Amino acid sequence: MQSRMAKRLQKDLEQMQKSYADQFNVRMPNNDIKHWIVAFEGAKGTLYQGEKFELQFKFSNEYPIESPEVIFIGKPPEHEHIYSNGFICLSILFDEWSAALTVSSVCLSIQSMLSSATKKMKPPNDAEFVKRAAGRGPKSFLWSYHDEKC
Amino acid sequence: MNSQKQDDEKYKKFQCKICLDLATEPVITPCGHLYCWQCLYTWAQKKNPLQCPYCSNVFELDKVTTIFTGDSKESKQSEIPKRPTNPRQEQNNSSQQQQQQQNQPFGNFQFGFGFGMPFMMMSNFNLGQGQQGNARSFMIIFFIGFFMMNFLPFITSFIQEIPQQPQRPSRRHQEIYEDDYLTNFGISLAIILGFAGLNYLANKILNK
Numbered sequence: 001m002q003s004r005m006a007k008r009l010q011k012d013l014e015q016m017q018k019s020y021a022d023q024f025n026v027r028m029p030n031n032d033i034k035h036w037i038v039a040f041e042g043a044k045g046t047l048y049q050g051e052k053f054e055l056q057f058k059f060s061n062e063y064p065i066e067s068p069e070v071i072f073i074g075k076p077p078e079h080e081h082i083y084s085n086g087f088i089c090l091s092i093l094f095d096e097w098s099a100a101l102t103v104s105s106v107c108l109s110i111q112s113m114l115s116s117a118t119k120k121m122k123p124p125n126d127a128e129f130v131k132r133a134a135g136r137g138p139k140s141f142l143w144s145y146h147d148e149k150c
Numbered sequence: 151m152n153s154q155k156q157d158d159e160k161y162k163k164f165q166c167k168i169c170l171d172l173a174t175e176p177v178i179t180p181c182g183h184l185y186c187w188q189c190l191y192t193w194a195q196k197k198n199p200l201q202c203p204y205c206s207n208v209f210e211l212d213k214v215t216t217i218f219t220g221d222s223k224e225s226k227q228s229e230i231p232k233r234p235t236n237p238r239q240e241q242n243n244s245s246q247q248q249q250q251q252q253n254q255p256f257g258n259f260q261f262g263f264g265f266g267m268p269f270m271m272m273s274n275f276n277l278g279q280g281q282q283g284n285a286r287s288f289m290i291i292f293f294i295g296f297f298m299m300n301f302l303p304f305i306t307s308f309i310q311e312i313p314q315q316p317q318r319p320s321r322r323h324q325e326i327y328e329d330d331y332l333t334n335f336g337i338s339l340a341i342i343l344g345f346a347g348l349n350y351l352a353n354k355i356l357n358k
Contacts, residue, residue, distance in 0.1 A: 011170040100203035
């Protein structure tokens, strides 16, 4: 199990560095293959153009069967589905995770989520959610993906 | 190391979509996507209902097709069951019978005919008294026989499940069977009407 996770992450890394080197910059702060930080910029021609963001990926030993834990660190983008503590409400990170998804496809999904935004706004229940989320991981929530709640 | 890289490129077409490595113990889903058996099995334990990770098609794990490869060594880990066996179809007698049935346009009809005919013959016996009784019993028994002759084939065909469908019946085959039943029914109807007419005539003549 351990080896499959490590092997698969190696492939993910290769893919990121081969095909998306100009978009995403990967680093492993503790030299730990299970902990990545992906830096990227808001796409040109969108509301987030030029802004720099950092995503933190944490992988379990079950990856890619289990989804990684993905949050924004540093200053998160102001977006309807991104809470100020960096949690992202995106179905593919939770219920709709598929073992065929890769780090690069997750990054692309998040970037396209940002790019398709028409106005910058925080989630309606941001303050309440952040208070509730203190000390919990994003995967401990039962997310519902309706715009009003998420 | 270099040749390893080349191999990776070469076999990229045959990579498992979960581990992104060359698929070991490969299986293929009904939607046509290739996985290692171990990867797909592990995924299936988590995902219920099972969906193809690549295209989200819902399917059952035992519906995958096992691909036999050169090395053909089975998994060493005992907690993972063996890959399912692929469905096979032998050429056997039942398929020949089926062909025969197709060649005979009304195979079941003959059975009904054979069954109903004795009753029709019985109608010749004198069961009543006098001319009138004779005519009435003739008609009743004749009609019992006739009824059986025409409708027995349908009843027995439902009971016996005579057309042994192959595991994956093609649509064309089924249409042929349906056509058969329809013509059978049409012929029976024509015969019934014809004989009903005859009977009506006979009735008139007997009653004068």
